[in-house]
Amino acid sequence: MAATSCLTSGIRTLTVTSRIVQEQGLSEYAKVSNLSVPFNRGSVNISHSLGAVSNTKGYTRKQLFVRASTNGHSNGASSEANGATASPPSTEAALILIRHGESLWNQKNLFTGCVDVPLSQRGVDEALEAGRRICDIPVDIIYTSALIRAQMTAMLAMTQHRKKKVPTVLHNESDRATEWSTIFSEETKEETIPVITAWELNERMYGELQGLNKKETADKYGDDQVKVWRRSYDIPPPNGESLAMCAERAVKYFSEQVEPQLAAGKNVLISAHGNSLRSIIMYLDKLTSQEVIELELSTGIPMLYVVKKGKFLRRGSPTGPSVQGVYALTRSLAAYRDQLDRAV
Structure with missing residues (x-):
């Protein structure tokens, strides 16, 4: 009886200690990911925002994320017979934003806009690397633009996901298509x-x-004029859209179609474009019109947000499963990853 009591006391002590380590580690990490390393609003690309981090206060992933059996809790992820789980609970949802990989017209330095151009070989490689970065993050539904380069990026990225679910395009353009x-x-x-x-x-x-060479256009009209067309918020190029016009449609769609899915606990991947994603980030992070025109997004670099209690918390760029550490993951997302590890 005394031995049993002693064992029970020891387990309780271990549980409390594990929780303290877990909370302190995550607290320190939160300071790094959310305060010290904001994504850029200037000339430096977003792709290196968290790439150099390898540990949080010296704790390994196993130390930070104790097994569910230690304290009787699942850390926000349900257990299944095979050790894998479908997604974190509905109180937290993941939102992944990916700008498509390099297209063949990006490669040729041409204005692309809404011309439907596929990925270059480099773009294919970028999409696959994006997939490796998010292969441990749950995805329940995917939104892409109507353009092939964004769709290719999403499809290629999902070939790297560890759940191996197959993305299937929903066709609802007619009753017959459905x-x-x-x-x-x-x-x-x-x-x-x-x-x-x-x-x-x-x-x-x-x-x-659209279709014009960017350098030749600058030579013809002048760098200042082309910069106004490309970087002003509310001045469109000839017979085109301004960023404000793009933001109006993109943000409206996001708030009406995507936000309800996130509120229901669905984990969402959006594969789209520099300007439509800048518009959504402007909405999520409450950027000013001046801040958003200075925002640079690299091709093929995923950005992770976590939605909790109606708030969008930017976590940065996932760095991939091969490096130990917390990085952009929350406790629930890390528990999901650990369960994937156990299912192998």
């Missing part, structure tokens, strides 16, 4: 991720600049 693309196996449905395409997430339309 009927013909119906999946009749419930088991198969469970192994798919719905993909919704929306023109509202397209790149801004560059009007009469």
Whole structure:
């Protein structure tokens, strides 16, 4: 009896100690990820925001995220017979934003806008690397623009995800399209991720600049004029869209279609474009019109937000599963990753 009491006391002490380590480690990490390393609003690319971090106060991932069996809690992720879990609880949801990889017209230095151009080989590689960075983060639904470069990026990225679910494009443009693309196996449905395409997430339309070489256009009209067309908030290029016009449609779609999914606890991936994603980030982070025009987004670099209690918390860029540390993950997302590890 005394031995049992002693053992019980020891387990309780271990549980309390683990929780303290866990909370202190996450608290210190939060200072690094949210305060010391904000994503850039200038010429420095966003891709290096968290790339140099390897540990939090010297704690390893196993020290920071104790197993569920230690204290009887799942750390926000449900257990299944095979050790894997579908997603964190509905109180927290992940939002991943990815600007498509380099396109063939990016490679040629041409204004692309809404012209539907595929990825270059470099863009394919960037999409695959983006997938490796997010392979441990749950994805329940995918939104892409109507343009092939964004769709290719999402599809290629998901080939790297450890859950190996198959992204399937939902076709609802007509009753026939919906009927013909119906999946009749419930088991198969469970192994798919719905993909919704929306023109509202397209790149801004560059009007009469589309297809023109950027350098030649600057030589013809002058650097200052081209900079106004490209970087002002509310001045469009000839017969094109301004960033303000792009933001109006992109943010409206996000708030009406994507936010309800996040509020329901669904984990969302959006694969889109520099200007449509800048518009959404402006909305999420409450940037001014001046701040958003200075914001640079690298191609193929995912950005992670966590939605908790109606608030969007920017976590930075996931660095990939091969490096030990917390990085951009919350406790629930790290528990999801650990359960994937145990399922192997």
